[in-house]
Amino acid sequence: MAISLLAVGCGATDPVSTETPPEQRVTAPASLVAFRVAPRVDTIRAGDTLRFAAAAEWSDRAARKVEVSYSATGGVMAPNGLFTAGTRLGSFLVVASCACASAESSASPPRADTARVVVVAGAPPRQGVEQVPLLLHRMDGGSGDVLVSNGIPLPPGWLVDPAAPPLVRVLVGGVEVPLYSEVLKGKHPDGSVMSLLLQFVWPGNGGRDAVLEVGAASTLPALVKSPINGQMPAAAALPIDAEYLVSTQIVGPTVSRFNAPQAPGFFQSYETEFDRWGETHWAANGASWSAMNFYDRVLNHFAFWVRTANPVLWERAARIAIDYRNKYLEANNFGSTEWWAQLDGLALHYWLAGDERSREATYKTAESLHRSRGGQARLTNTTSHEWMDNRNQSKVLSGKILAHRLEAPPYGAVTDWSAQATEDLGWILQTQAANGSFVFNSQCGQSSNFMTGMLTSVLIQYAEQIAPDARILPTVQRFQDWLWDTQWRPAEQVYNYYSGTCPGEGDATPASDLNGFYLEAYGWLYARTGDSRYLQRGDATFAGSVAKTWFANAKMFNQAFQFSWRYLGYRR
Numbered sequence: 001m002a003i004s005l006l007a008v009g010c011g012a013t014d015p016v017s018t019e020t021p022p023e024q025r026v027t028a029p030a031s032l033v034a035f036r037v038a039p040r041v042d043t044i045r046a047g048d049t050l051r052f053a054a055a056a057e058w059s060d061r062a063a064r065k066v067e068v069s070y071s072a073t074g075g076v077m078a079p080n081g082l083f084t085a086g087t088r089l090g091s092f093l094v095v096a097s098c099a100c101a102s103a104e105s106s107a108s109p110p111r112a113d114t115a116r117v118v119v120v121a122g123a124p125p126r127q128g129v130e131q132v133p134l135l136l137h138r139m140d141g142g143s144g145d146v147l148v149s150n151g152i153p154l155p156p157g158w159l160v161d162p163a164a165p166p167l168v169r170v171l172v173g174g175v176e177v178p179l180y181s182e183v184l185k186g187k188h189p190d191g192s193v194m195s196l197l198l199q200f201v202w203p204g205n206g207g208r209d210a211v212l213e214v215g216a217a218s219t220l221p222a223l224v225k226s227p228i229n230g231q232m233p234a235a236a237a238l239p240i241d242a243e244y245l246v247s248t249q250i251v252g253p254t255v256s257r258f259n260a261p262q263a264p265g266f267f268q269s270y271e272t273e274f275d276r277w278g279e280t281h282w283a284a285n286g287a288s289w290s291a292m293n294f295y296d297r298v299l300n301h302f303a304f305w306v307r308t309a310n311p312v313l314w315e316r317a318a319r320i321a322i323d324y325r326n327k328y329l330e331a332n333n334f335g336s337t338e339w340w341a342q343l344d345g346l347a348l349h350y351w352l353a354g355d356e357r358s359r360e361a362t363y364k365t366a367e368s369l370h371r372s373r374g375g376q377a378r379l380t381n382t383t384s385h386e387w388m389d390n391r392n393q394s395k396v397l398s399g400k401i402l403a404h405r406l407e408a409p410p411y412g413a414v415t416d417w418s419a420q421a422t423e424d425l426g427w428i429l430q431t432q433a434a435n436g437s438f439v440f441n442s443q444c445g446q447s448s449n450f451m452t453g454m455l456t457s458v459l460i461q462y463a464e465q466i467a468p469d470a471r472i473l474p475t476v477q478r479f480q481d482w483l484w485d486t487q488w489r490p491a492e493q494v495y496n497y498y499s500g501t502c503p504g505e506g507d508a509t510p511a512s513d514l515n516g517f518y519l520e521a522y523g524w525l526y527a528r529t530g531d532s533r534y535l536q537r538g539d540a541t542f543a544g545s546v547a548k549t550w551f552a553n554a555k556m557f558n559q560a561f562q563f564s565w566r567y568l569g570y571r572r
Helices: 242-247 266-285 297-308 311-332 343-353 356-373 390-405 417-429 449-465 472-487 515-529 532-548 554-561 564-571
Strands: 032-038 041-045 049-051 053-058 068-072 082-084 090-098 111-120 130-138 146-153 168-172 175-177 180-183 195-202 209-214 235-239 494-496
Touching: 032 090, 032 111, 032 472, 041 049, 053 090, 130 146, 130 311, 146 343, 168 195, 175 195, 195 235, 209 235, 235 311, 242 297, 266 297, 266 532, 266 554, 297 311, 297 343, 297 554, 297 564, 311 343, 311 356, 343 356, 343 390, 356 390, 356 417, 390 417, 390 449, 417 449, 417 472, 449 472, 449 494, 449 515, 472 494, 472 515, 472 532, 494 515, 494 532, 515 532, 515 554, 515 564, 532 564, 554 564
Parallel strands: 041 111, 146 235
Antiparallel strands: 032 053, 049 082, 068 090, 090 111, 130 209, 130 235, 146 195, 168 175, 168 209, 180 195
């Protein structure tokens, strides 16, 4: 049901109402608008599992439970939508059906939607020992023996039992050294270990090269864990192979710089602009959180460390993360504003440094945002709330997604992070307009386009990390289609800042620094639908970002590089 609002400008007096009084209205029974199953198409290996989820959309946008049944033309389909691929390879149809009656009648016929799953040959059972070459990166300026302490991300399936002591050892110069190892909180979607904390003493005469062996039991007594205490380690032993780091999926889908597109030329310019201006900003600001971390410098530096294996980027990301956490979040008892809640990078700092204080700061800040910005009354209020918008919605939801991934305990007002994220998702999706945009009276009934771009990335994270909710793909698709059709300025290669004028906030002028916020959604839609229009639109948006962004500005640098590297992963 489309809802039209009369926008008379921010702060204007409401005209005399001619609306029918509530007691005289006749409300039609809610009808089913759409029934969808997600993911639409995916590829898995023989023996693996994939969860499908279906959702009904009603004309009044209310949430209703529906009974859904699933079937498939191959493999084994469980009643809850969990598909298990058998040994038979090929493409199989998945059918989700519901007897979706109207709100006041049981006469509606069953509805169905279909998806497709492609089963490919499974990887052979993992046997023997996997080796990960490491390089010593010393950060204390000293010499001689040094304690190494950092996280090592692992690819899915390498260590399948997070509850078991990790079967690993480290060799320096071909000689095993005593080791402390710990499985860090958080799992890959397949349930396997995502990251390990390693601590060991690197001998001063051992050179800079070492090897981590996964699947090999240590033959030496284990070290006792050294406290991290929220500080930078003296040294880290970091993987030297960018292809290995990309395979861990620790920053989501991306490609190494070596495998990045060589043409058109803007793809290579993207890489050189990051290097050039990243160095310039570091020379000017160092690890200062207030100068460097608006729109998450920690995140983009860890991401480019993954793409390049450059240990300097790991160090800089860690230093900024600690400065931001200690001097802003902890100093303010985790009471962050929504625009300063840069939690993606902080969660990565936990997984890549093993620093428990970053994990705690992430979920405690998420809980604070839930209390100050969350809840149904706020998240669904597009008409009278003075500050609700898509940025608020995205920060409230992303904090809970990260807390869930970090296996955070119940804290404060949140007892179940996943369940609360799912509830928030339903409320947020209700605020999309029929044309695909999201408009709020706090923005004079206009769309703040980049804020919706932020939200689409969070919706994608929910779909990839919590559940493939069938409502997400059409929600993202409707916005991206509306954005391209009505807000793209081809001559300038950018989008409008706002869809219209909102005094004191913004207007429909070209926003030269914000293209990066739309790229992940274009890439994800292309990967999920195969529709080449999203690839063409994504490439045009990417080209505009490189050509128009003022990279000399630290904030605009971060906006351009926040999630744009994921577009490269979805695009390949």
